[in-house]
Amino acid sequence: xxxxDFLAQYWxxxxxxxxxxxxxxxxAAVLGIAxxxxxxxxxxxQNRILRGAAITYIEIFRGTSLxxxxxxxxxxxxxxxxxxxxxxxxxxxxxxxxxxxxxELVRGGILSVPRGQWExxxxxxxxxxxxxxxxxxxxxxVNMLPPWGNLMIELLKGTALVSLISVADLxxxxxxxxxxxxxxxxxxxxxLVIYYILARFLVTPFMRWLxxxxxxxxxxx
Amino acid sequence: MLDHTGFPLEITGETTPMVSFRKVRxxxxxxxxxxxxxxxxxxxxxxxxxxxxxxxxxxxLRMLMTLxxxxxxxxxxxxxxxxxxxxxxxxxxxxxxxLRNRRADIGMCFQHFNLFPHMTALxxxxxxxxxxxxxxxxxxxxxxxxxxxxxxxxxxxxQRPSRLSGGQQQRVAIARALAMRPKVMLFDEVTSALDxxxxxxxxxxxxxxxxxxxxxxxxxxxxMGFARDISDRVCFFYGGKIEEQGPPAELFGNPQRERTQQxxxxxxxxx
Amino acid sequence: MFDWKWDFVWExxxxxxxxxxxxxxxxxxxxxxxxxxxxxxxxxxxxxxxALTFVVREFVEFIRSTPLLLQxxxxxxxxxxxxxxxxPWTSGMIAIGLHYACYLSEVYRGGIESVPRGQWExxxxxxxxxxxxxxxxxxxxxxxxxxxGMGNYLVGILKDTxxxxxxxxxxxxxxxNSIGSEHYRFLEPxxxxxxxxxxxxxxxxxxxxxxxGRVRRKLGL
Numbered sequence: 001x002x003x004x005d006f007l008a009q010y011w012x013x014x015x016x017x018x019x020x021x022x023x024x025x026x027x028a029a030v031l032g033i034a035x036x037x038x039x040x041x042x043x044x045x046q047n048r049i050l051r052g053a054a055i056t057y058i059e060i061f062r063g064t065s066l067x068x069x070x071x072x073x074x075x076x077x078x079x080x081x082x083x084x085x086x087x088x089x090x091x092x093x094x095x096x097x098x099x100x101x102x103x104e105l106v107r108g109g110i111l112s113v114p115r116g117q118w119e120x121x122x123x124x125x126x127x128x129x130x131x132x133x134x135x136x137x138x139x140x141x142v143n144m145l146p147p148w149g150n151l152m153i154e155l156l157k158g159t160a161l162v163s164l165i166s167v168a169d170l171x172x173x174x175x176x177x178x179x180x181x182x183x184x185x186x187x188x189x190x191x192l193v194i195y196y197i198l199a200r201f202l203v204t205p206f207m208r209w210l211x212x213x214x215x216x217x218x219x220x221x
Numbered sequence: 222m223l224d225h226t227g228f229p230l231e232i233t234g235e236t237t238p239m240v241s242f243r244k245v246r247x248x249x250x251x252x253x254x255x256x257x258x259x260x261x262x263x264x265x266x267x268x269x270x271x272x273x274x275x276x277x278x279x280x281x282l283r284m285l286m287t288l289x290x291x292x293x294x295x296x297x298x299x300x301x302x303x304x305x306x307x308x309x310x311x312x313x314x315x316x317x318x319x320l321r322n323r324r325a326d327i328g329m330c331f332q333h334f335n336l337f338p339h340m341t342a343l344x345x346x347x348x349x350x351x352x353x354x355x356x357x358x359x360x361x362x363x364x365x366x367x368x369x370x371x372x373x374x375x376x377x378x379x380q381r382p383s384r385l386s387g388g389q390q391q392r393v394a395i396a397r398a399l400a401m402r403p404k405v406m407l408f409d410e411v412t413s414a415l416d417x418x419x420x421x422x423x424x425x426x427x428x429x430x431x432x433x434x435x436x437x438x439x440x441x442x443x444x445m446g447f448a449r450d451i452s453d454r455v456c457f458f459y460g461g462k463i464e465e466q467g468p469p470a471e472l473f474g475n476p477q478r479e480r481t482q483q484x485x486x487x488x489x490x491x492x
Numbered sequence: 493m494f495d496w497k498w499d500f501v502w503e504x505x506x507x508x509x510x511x512x513x514x515x516x517x518x519x520x521x522x523x524x525x526x527x528x529x530x531x532x533x534x535x536x537x538x539x540x541x542x543a544l545t546f547v548v549r550e551f552v553e554f555i556r557s558t559p560l561l562l563q564x565x566x567x568x569x570x571x572x573x574x575x576x577x578x579x580p581w582t583s584g585m586i587a588i589g590l591h592y593a594c595y596l597s598e599v600y601r602g603g604i605e606s607v608p609r610g611q612w613e614x615x616x617x618x619x620x621x622x623x624x625x626x627x628x629x630x631x632x633x634x635x636x637x638x639x640x641g642m643g644n645y646l647v648g649i650l651k652d653t654x655x656x657x658x659x660x661x662x663x664x665x666x667x668x669n670s671i672g673s674e675h676y677r678f679l680e681p682x683x684x685x686x687x688x689x690x691x692x693x694x695x696x697x698x699x700x701x702x703x704x705g706r707v708r709r710k711l712g713l
Contacts, residue, residue, distance in 0.1 A: 063697075064689040067654040067665055072686060075678035079495065153557055160559035164658065171562055184569035192558045192566065199557035288613050317622075324619040335614035339632045339711040349618035352628055394614075401618060 006186040010177055017173030018194055024087075024159040024169055025198075028095035032155060035099025040106025041132070054103065061100030066158055069093050074165045090162030090169075098155045105151065109144030110136055142214050149207035153199050160195075170194060225305060225312040228295045237300040239264040239437040240285065240405055245294035247280055254280050255461045258294070262405075267431050267438045269448035269469075272458035273484060278441045281458075282407045285439065286329045287320050298326050299404060328403030332410040334390040336382040342369060342393045343378040346400045354401065361400070368396035372426045388419030392426055399430075406430070408440040412447075420444070427451065445488055449473050457481045500680050504671050508681070511667035512688055518584065518663055519650040525589030526649065527642075530596030535626075537601065555594040561655050563587045568659045584656040592649050596642065603638030604630060636708045643700035647693050654685075664688060 007014075042054035061069065070093040074086065084092070113136050121131040163172035174191040178184050228243060238261035245258040254277040262268050270278045283289045285296060287303070295312060296303045305312040306319040315323070336345050346365035350356040356364070369375045372392040382390050391411055398406060408427065412420045424447050430436060431451045442448050448455055449469040456466040457480075465478045476482045536548040555563070568583040578586070607630050615625040657666035668681035 059694065060686075060690065063693045064686045065651040065654045065665070067657075068682065068686050068689060071665065071669075071678070071682050075672065076682055079679050157557075157559040160561045161655070163561070171559065174562070175565065178565070178569060182569075182573065184566070184573050188562060188566040188569065191562055192554075195558040195562065196554055200553070286613075286617055288616060321619060321621065324616075327617075329617040331610060331614065331617075333610050335608075335610035337611065337614070337629055337633075348628065349620075352624050353619050353621075398617065 003186055003190075006183060007190065010187070013173045013177060014170065014190060014194065017168060017170035017191075018198075020167065020169040021156075021159055021171070021195075022198070024091045024094065024162055024167065025156050027091035028098060028155055028159060029152065031091065031095030032098035032102055035096060036102025036106050039099060039103035040110065043103060043107050044110060058100045058103050061097050066093065066097045067161055067164065069097055070161055070165060086162075086165045086167050089165060090159070090167040094155060094158045094162065097158060098151060101151055101154070102148070105144045105147050106140070109140035112143045113139045138214075138218060142211075142218055145207065145211045145214060149204060149211070152203050152207055156195070156199055156203055225295065228302075228305075228312055230307045230310070230312065231302065232297050232300040236263070238262055238297070239266070239299055240439065241297040242281075243295050243297070245284065245296060246292050247277070247284060247289065248292055253461055255284075258462065260456070260463065262437060262439060264404075264437055265435045267451060267453045268440070269452040269455045270439070270441045270458055271443075271445065271448060271455060271484075272464075276458040277461045278458050279409055282329065282409045282439060282441055285405070286327055286407055287324055298323060325401070326404040327407065328398035328401050328405070329407040329409065330391065330394050330398050330411050332413050334382070334387070334394045334414075336390050336394055336397070338382050341379050341381055342374055342385070342396075345382070345393055346397045349397065349401045365396065365400050368399050369393070371399075371429070372396045373422070386419060387415045388422045391415065391423045395423075395426055395430075403436075405437045405439065408438065408442070410441050410443065413443060445473065445485070457484065459484070495679065497677075497680060500675070500677060501684060504681060504684070507667055507671065508664065508684055508688065511662060511664045512692075514661065515650070515653050515663040516692075518581075518588070518653045518656055518661060519646075521585050522588040522592060522653070523646055523649050525585060526592035526596050526645070529589060529593035531600055533593055533597035534600035534604065537597070538604070552594040552597055555591055556598075560588065560591045560652055561658065563591055564655055564659060580656070580660040583659060584661045588649060588652060588656065591652075592645055595645050595648075599638045599641035599645065600634065602641065603634030603636075606637040607633045632711060636704075636711060639704045639707060643697070643704060646700065647696055650693060650696070651689065 039054045039057055042050045043058065045051050045054075070089070073084070073093045073096075074089040077084065077089075117135055117139060118131070121135040126134065159169060160171040163169050163175060166172065170191055174187050177187045181187070232238065232241060240260075240262040242258045242260040245255060246253070247255040254275075258277075258281070260281075270281060272278050280289060284291050285298075285303070291304050295305050301323060302312055302315070303320075303323045304315055306315045307313075336342075337348065340348060343362070343365055346368060347358070347361040350361035350364060351358060354361075366375060366378065369378050372395055374389060374392050374396065377385060377389060377393075382393070385393065395411075411427075412423055415423065424444070427438075427440075427447075428451055431438070440448070440452075452469050454466060455469045455472045457464050457472065457476075457478075459480050465472060465476060465481045472481070473485065476485055533548055533552055537545050537552075539545060564584060564587040567587040568578065568580065571578045571583070611629055611633065612625065615629045620628065653661075653663050654665035656663055657669065660666065664685045668678075668685045671681045672678040
C-alpha cells in the first residue's frame, strides 16, 4: 500500500493521536515548569529541610527512568488510595520527570546572575521575594532559555511513553494501526515525521522566539 | 585566475632561491591582503618582515606553511613548486599528498607557541620525528634532547607546557620545529605574546641559530632592534606589498620611501 | 509501609537481579555502539564533502528530535515487512545505539571544536597526516571537554533501557511487569526496579565524575 492511500485511510486516527500528544505536552510542560521553579528555588534555599527535599526529589527523578516513574504512578499509587486516570497519570509522570531536570536549569540560571545584581537589589531595600521575582529571575530566565529548548524536545519525546499505559496519543495510535495492518514502515515512518515536525517546526522555533523576545525585553540585543 | 602555464615547473640553476614567491595574491573575500608578491630568499639567508598590522606580514608565513591557500601565483621551495604540482607539463593546485611531501622542508614557530598541552616538552619534540618521520623512539629522544639542550630547556624536558613560562614554552616550540630538520624556519611574531623580561631568552636562541646553523629563516617581528641585529635583509610591508627592502643598515639607517620613514619614526617614538 | 510484603520481595529478588544483569548488558552494548558510531557521525560532519555533512547533520537532528520508543518499534517491525527478521536484542541495540550515537556525535563535535585552531596549525607545521592530527593532537584534547557529556549519556542510556521492554527484551521493567501480572502485585516489583535504578545510577554518576577528574589530570589539563 503506498503512502498516500495509507494516509487517506488512517489520517483521522493519526490526527487525534497528535492532538492527544500535544495536550500531554502542554499539560506536562506547565507542570514541569512549575516544579522546576519550585525545586530550583528550594535547592538554593538556606533552609536545610527545603534544600534536602529538593535534592531528594531531583535525585530520585533523575536517578530512575521515566518509564519506571510512569508505571509507579499508574500501578502503585492506586494501592495507596490515590487513584488517577491514565491521561492524568501520563502528563503528571512526564511533568514530574522533566521538572527534576528543569530544577537544575533554574538553579544554574539563578547562580549565573552576577552578584552585583543581588547587591544592587538589596541596596534599594527590596524584600527577598521581590528581589528574586523582579530582579534575579528575569535575568536568570534569559540565561537558561537555550537549554530549556533542548529540555522541551526531551519532554515532547517523553510523552510517547504515555502510550504504554494506553493513553491514546500519537505513539499509541501508531502502535494500534501497526497491530491491525502490519504496515510498519508507513505507520511508524509517518509518526516519526509528525514528531519531527512538532519538534523542529513548532517547539524549537517557539523557544527561539521566546529567547529573542526575552533578550529584547532585557535590552540584551 | 592567472594562467599557471606561465610559471616554470621548477626553478633550476646555480642560484636557485630556497624560497620563491612568484606573483602571489591572497584575499579574504573582498579584502586583498597580498597583491602580486614577488620575493626570493636565498639559502641560508635570514629575512625579517616588518610593517604595520594588517599589512599582510603574517599571511606571508602562513601561506608558506600552507596554512592558507593562495589565490594566485606560485610559491617554490628549494626550486620545487609548493602550492602547485606539475601535471602533464603544467602546474595544477597541489593535492594533500604533494603538500605533505613538500612541507617537510618547512618548520614554523607561532606567536602563541601552540605546544601540545597533553605532552611534556620532550614528548612535544619527539612527536613529529616519531610519528611523521618514522624515527625510532631512541633516535627521536637523542635528537630532541640535543635540541632542548640547545634552547636551554633540557632541565625542564619532563614538564607539561602548563608548567612552563611563555619564554620557556616558545623555546620548546623552537626545538620542536627544529627536530623535523627543516630547510626553512618561519618565526611568526614569536616574542609578541611574551612578557618583556623573557623576550631575551627567545631572541638569544634565534641569534644562536643564525650564527651557528645554516638555516634559511623568515621572521615576522615587531622588534626593530632585533631585526636590525640579525637579519641579512629586512622587508617593509605596507598595504599588501613590499614597500621597501634592503640590508638592515640601509633600511633602518637611510629609508628611501616616505611610508618607511613614517613607520620607523612612529615605532621609535613608541619606544 | 502500606501492604508492603517483604517475603514477596525476597521471592522475586533473584529474578530482578538477573534482569539487572540484562539491563546493564543492554546499556553497555548500546553505549559501545553509540561511542563508535557517534565518532563516525561527528567526523563525517567535518569532511569537506558538503552533501555528506548535510545528510549526516539532518539525520542526527531527526533522530534527536523523535522518540526513542518509536524508533525501537520502527527498527523491530519494519524489518519483517521486508523479509528481515531481527531479534528483540538486535533491534533494541540498533535503535538505542543509533539514538545515543546521535547525541554523542554532538558531544564529540563540541569537544573537537573546543580545541584551539593553533593546535591544528602546529600539527600541520609538523607535517602530520589528517589521521595523525586527530589521533595524536585533537582527540586527546577533545576528550576532557567531551567527558562530562559522555558520562551523562552513559547514565542516560541506562535509564532508557526500560523502553526495550516493549519489544520483549527481558530487562528490569519487562521482568517486573511479568512478575506483576503473574502475582497481581505491582507495588513491590516496580518499587524495587526504581530502587535498583537509583542504586546503580547515583554511584555511577559519582564514579564518572571521579574518572573525569583523573583523565583530566592525566592529560595535564
